[in-house]
Amino acid sequence: MNSFVYDIPTKVYFGEDQLKFLGEELSKYGKKVLLTYGGGTIKKTGLYDKVVAEVKKAGLELFELSGIEPNPRVASVNAGADICKKEKIDVLLAVGGGSVIDCTKFIGAAAFTDGDAWDILTEKTIVEKCLPIIDILTLSATGSEMDSGGVISNPETKDKIGMMYPVMQPKVSFLDPTNTYTVSKYQTACGAADMLNHILEVYFNMNQDLFMLDTVMEGLMRTILKYAPIALEKPDDYEARANLMWTSSWAINGFVNGGKRQAWSCHPMEHEISAIYDITHGLGLAILTPRWLTYCLDETRVAKYYQFGVNVFGIDASLQPMEVAKKSIELTSDFLFKTLGLQSTLSELGIDSSNFEHMAKKSVAGGLAYAFKPLDESDVVNIFTMCL
Amino acid sequence: MNSFVYDIPTKVYFGEDQLKFLGEELSKYGKKVLLTYGGGTIKKTGLYDKVVAEVKKAGLELFELSGIEPNPRVASVNAGADICKKEKIDVLLAVGGGSVIDCTKFIGAAAFTDGDAWDILTEKTIVEKCLPIIDILTLSATGSEMDSGGVISNPETKDKIGMMYPVMQPKVSFLDPTNTYTVSKYQTACGAADMLNHILEVYFNMNQDLFMLDTVMEGLMRTILKYAPIALEKPDDYEARANLMWTSSWAINGFVNGGKRQAWSCHPMEHEISAIYDITHGLGLAILTPRWLTYCLDETRVAKYYQFGVNVFGIDASLQPMEVAKKSIELTSDFLFKTLGLQSTLSELGIDSSNFEHMAKKSVAGGLAYAFKPLDESDVVNIFTMCL
Numbered sequence: 192m193n194s195f196v197y198d199i200p201t202k203v204y205f206g207e208d209q210l211k212f213l214g215e216e217l218s219k220y221g222k223k224v225l226l227t228y229g230g231g232t233i234k235k236t237g238l239y240d241k242v243v244a245e246v247k248k249a250g251l252e253l254f255e256l257s258g259i260e261p262n263p264r265v266a267s268v269n270a271g272a273d274i275c276k277k278e279k280i281d282v283l284l285a286v287g288g289g290s291v292i293d294c295t296k297f298i299g300a301a302a303f304t305d306g307d308a309w310d311i312l313t314e315k316t317i318v319e320k321c322l323p324i325i326d327i328l329t330l331s332a333t334g335s336e337m338d339s340g341g342v343i344s345n346p347e348t349k350d351k352i353g354m355m356y357p358v359m360q361p362k363v364s365f366l367d368p369t370n371t372y373t374v375s376k377y378q379t380a381c382g383a384a385d386m387l388n389h390i391l392e393v394y395f396n397m398n399q400d401l402f403m404l405d406t407v408m409e410g411l412m413r414t415i416l417k418y419a420p421i422a423l424e425k426p427d428d429y430e431a432r433a434n435l436m437w438t439s440s441w442a443i444n445g446f447v448n449g450g451k452r453q454a455w456s457c458h459p460m461e462h463e464i465s466a467i468y469d470i471t472h473g474l475g476l477a478i479l480t481p482r483w484l485t486y487c488l489d490e491t492r493v494a495k496y497y498q499f500g501v502n503v504f505g506i507d508a509s510l511q512p513m514e515v516a517k518k519s520i521e522l523t524s525d526f527l528f529k530t531l532g533l534q535s536t537l538s539e540l541g542i543d544s545s546n547f548e549h550m551a552k553k554s555v556a557g558g559l560a561y562a563f564k565p566l567d568e569s570d571v572v573n574i575f576t577m578c579l
Numbered sequence: 580m581n582s583f584v585y586d587i588p589t590k591v592y593f594g595e596d597q598l599k600f601l602g603e604e605l606s607k608y609g610k611k612v613l614l615t616y617g618g619g620t621i622k623k624t625g626l627y628d629k630v631v632a633e634v635k636k637a638g639l640e641l642f643e644l645s646g647i648e649p650n651p652r653v654a655s656v657n658a659g660a661d662i663c664k665k666e667k668i669d670v671l672l673a674v675g676g677g678s679v680i681d682c683t684k685f686i687g688a689a690a691f692t693d694g695d696a697w698d699i700l701t702e703k704t705i706v707e708k709c710l711p712i713i714d715i716l717t718l719s720a721t722g723s724e725m726d727s728g729g730v731i732s733n734p735e736t737k738d739k740i741g742m743m744y745p746v747m748q749p750k751v752s753f754l755d756p757t758n759t760y761t762v763s764k765y766q767t768a769c770g771a772a773d774m775l776n777h778i779l780e781v782y783f784n785m786n787q788d789l790f791m792l793d794t795v796m797e798g799l800m801r802t803i804l805k806y807a808p809i810a811l812e813k814p815d816d817y818e819a820r821a822n823l824m825w826t827s828s829w830a831i832n833g834f835v836n837g838g839k840r841q842a843w844s845c846h847p848m849e850h851e852i853s854a855i856y857d858i859t860h861g862l863g864l865a866i867l868t869p870r871w872l873t874y875c876l877d878e879t880r881v882a883k884y885y886q887f888g889v890n891v892f893g894i895d896a897s898l899q900p901m902e903v904a905k906k907s908i909e910l911t912s913d914f915l916f917k918t919l920g921l922q923s924t925l926s927e928l929g930i931d932s933s934n935f936e937h938m939a940k941k942s943v944a945g946g947l948a949y950a951f952k953p954l955d956e957s958d959v960v961n962i963f964t965m966c967l
Contacts, residue, residue: 192821194594199587206582206838402805403822403829406798414791433580434791437837441791449825450594 192399193450198357201337201444205366205437210241213325214249216363220323221281225254225274227295228286229261233329236373242286242327254278256298259287262344262351262465262472263294268308271298275322285326285361289333289472292326293341296359299324312343312352321358327365330374331436332382332473334389334443336364344466351466353458366440368432376423380531381473383419383435387412387527388476389442392455395487395495395563404449409502411447414438416503420530456564457483459557460571463550468542477533481524482577487564488516496520537578547575580787581838586745589725589832593754593825598629601713602637604751608711609669613642613662615683616674617649621717624761630674630715642666644686647675650732650739650853650860651682656696659686663710673714673749677721677860680714681729684747687712700731700740709746715753718762719824720770720861722777722831724752732854739854741846754828756820764811768919769861771807771823775800775914776864777830780843783875783883783951792837797890799835802826804891808918844952845871847945848959851938856930865921869912870965875952876904884908925966935963 204212217224224246233239246253256271274280275298285295299322301308310316328336335341340355374382394408414434421431441447460483461475488496493512500506500519510518528535537543551571559566566574592600605612612634621627634641644659662668663686673683687710689696698704716724723729728743762770782796802822809819829835848871849863876884881900888894888907898906916923925931939959947954954962 192594192817194592194597196597197591197593200590202588203585204582205585206580209582209584399818401822401825402818403799403802403826406801407795410794410798411791413794417790429580430787430790434789437789438791 195450201361202363213245223252223281225280226284227256229259259291259294261290263290265309265345268297272301275302283324288330289335292335296341318356324361325363329370331439332385337440337444351462368436371432372427381471384477385473386439386442387415396451396453398451400451401449408447411438412503454558454561456562459554463554477527478578484520547572583838589749590751601633611640611669613668614672615644617647617679647679647682649678651678653697653733655682656685660689663690671712676718677723680723684729706744712749713751714749717758719827720773725828725832739850756824759820760815769859772865773861774827774830775803784839784841786839788837788839796835799826800891842946842949844950847942851942865915866966872908935960
């Protein structure tokens, strides 16, 4: 069993009516706040006004960067870093989903470096410091609110690169389930697919690890299966939104990993799809997940599928392992495409095979030789092809 | 659903061969280290020598307080605080189980206050600061390695008082399962009973809360049921010791509580037993737990027992809820007294009913009116009597 370091210092205010602590938390880090957000949904929902009121009440000076894209781009990172340098920003306040928080992490890092922020993603520049980050989450999906990583796109080079630095870990996250009431059915479904895949990437693993963490992962997955359909049906169901929100954080904050050192599989592949076609990350993962599970299934790996099928889907434990395994993939597929209603093929998104070889080559660079089932370029092309 | 704040900043080095990071972590806080430990088992096992070697290698100055008792006493807190003040200690290094870590927390707090440390426990003195604490855990049980609380006994007044202050949260904990290989069968069993009770105190709750946290608690309980017998049978089974160790931390670090605000039941009662009779905390909890579960069972609460029985013990879900509930208590009892082999009655420990009324009165002051089933003095006497 591998040793590991657990280090998740983010403080979380979970629930309604916690925004009254925002000013106090921001004030710990200084006077000048850069508020970062996306396309302006927070203005429509009224969250923007509430946030600004709290910041003003605390006597802090407010600056703004709006328009951060889904699949956030390096241009936004550079724009934010410029404001930080020019205005001598003390603390960043990200209000949004994973894209806004990811982008804000790299803004905080780029505030201390010279030149193009893309140099951070290509590791030409090493991150040593980051401005303190506080966030208010509005979408349950990526888990960026409780981890130290982020993913940035560069449309010029068609690259999408993820990176983690402990200094980018948010200091404080405000998780109010009511802030996700207005999330569309489609984004709710993509979020559920995203968090489910985060757990599967860790759960399907050949490293020996802690049984207790497997039980936690199985519980988190059962939570997603139970509450995603409720949130789709009734977007303002507090219990459903709360369970999905806290699960999204714990799916990827590092706790469930324990000593597992294996590379992830679907994420490197999906990043290549969305780098070129700019699709929603969770949708790309949903399409890949059952094909990847199918492609990796063999006698050496069947035991994990059996455990998954029995403990997550409640499949009859007395059936043959291979039968349970196949049934578990079928039920995963049904959940993603029937229950969540997500599109099930790349063809439906207008994506053909023309870039598969190029995308496979770049995916493999993400460490796929060290994945649950080691994958080379031809394996990845095969999986992409299964997704057509 | 209640809102809550999640804030567990302790960094954990989990696994073998992590002690090489001890010097680096201690050095972050200063040069003068006070090493605290118990009766000297760590000298027999060789851990003491390893720790001293790491401290010396880092060029730090070492001071010592040994002899911290099981059910640690306020005299040890005072003795430790005196050393801190006299030697201007920068950082505390607790090596031991919950008793040593608990005591060290109050040493760290009392280092900043005047007068008798007992004033902290009686709330005459409020804790505002604490010396930084790093610990090396040698017993999986109390979870003190990842929370901000501790319990101190005063033999003169026959009081045993627990208290939490965020500043007492350990900065870093070293959790090496091999350090628990030498824990006796009896202490291993008491530790398992302790952590099981920590979860039950939260799980049996009438507050509405997050389903996802219930799934986590059920997973942690199944982990204890699976691995405690293995650790009893084979004390150097790494997998068993590792699962029990990480489970003990997560049983009580606050994560599983979520928004549950209910008072605990068995702990206030057990503290009164061990305050007078100085028994092992986990043993007292084991004796109380099934009686408390039996006493609280009624139609308004049966649903929680049903969930427990089905999801933790795998009892047939098609049975009547009350039948599942009774069976779940029986299986809990079997686990504690047959599988773990713990003594099952107070009489076996030489405890009679002579102090029950006095103990009940003090237990109730622990907030039992706000417990899973609200309990008054006569209820507590009844539960104590069931334990004879």
